[in-house]
Amino acid sequence: MKTDGGGSMLAQPLQRPSGRRAAALLGLFLLGAVVALAGSLVQSGLFPGGLLLALVGAAGLFLGGARVTNSRGGAVAPAVGWTVTVILLTASRPEGDFLFGAGGGSYVFLLGGMALAVICATLGGGRQPGVDDVRLGK
Incomplete structure (x- = not known):
C-alpha cells in the first residue's frame, strides 16, 4: 500500500494476472469440474460414506486451491x-435421464458443497505479506 503523503493509505490498482496464475486458476476450475463429476457418482453409490467423501474432497480442493495460490x-x-x-x-x-436422484443425499451434496465453497473462499487467505516480522496494524 502506498501513502498519499498525508498518512492515509491508497489502494494499489488491480493488475492483470500473470500467465502462470491464469493457467493455475483455469486448471483449478477444470479440477473443480472433475471433482464435482466424481463426487456426484460417489455420493449416491456409497451413501452415507460416499456423501461425506464427496464433500470432504470438494472442501479439500477449495481450501487447497486457496492455499496453493495464496489468494481467495x-x-x-x-x-x-x-x-x-x-x-x-x-x-x-x-430423454428423461439425469444423474442425481430425488433423495435427500443429493440435496445435501448440492447445498453442502455450495456452503463449503463459500466457507473455503472466506477462509482462504487474502493477500498478506510473506514476512513474519511485518506489523500489519500500522
Missing part, C-alpha cells in the same frame, strides 16, 4: 467449476 481466487475458481458442473448435472434431459 484459488478457492473461487474450483468452486465455480464445481458449482457449474453440479448444476448442469442436475438438469434433466428430454
Whole structure:
C-alpha cells in the first residue's frame, strides 16, 4: 500500500494476472469440474460414506486451491467449476435421464458443497505479506 503523503493509505490498482496464475486458476476450475463429476457418482453409490467423501474432497480442493495460490481466487475458481458442473448435472434431459436422484443425499451434496465453497473462499487467505516480522496494524 502506498501513502498519499498525508498518512492515509491508497489502494494499489488491480493488475492483470500473470500467465502462470491464469493457467493455475483455469486448471483449478477444470479440477473443480472433475471433482464435482466424481463426487456426484460417489455420493449416491456409497451413501452415507460416499456423501461425506464427496464433500470432504470438494472442501479439500477449495481450501487447497486457496492455499496453493495464496489468494481467495484459488478457492473461487474450483468452486465455480464445481458449482457449474453440479448444476448442469442436475438438469434433466428430454430423454428423461439425469444423474442425481430425488433423495435427500443429493440435496445435501448440492447445498453442502455450495456452503463449503463459500466457507473455503472466506477462509482462504487474502493477500498478506510473506514476512513474519511485518506489523500489519500500522
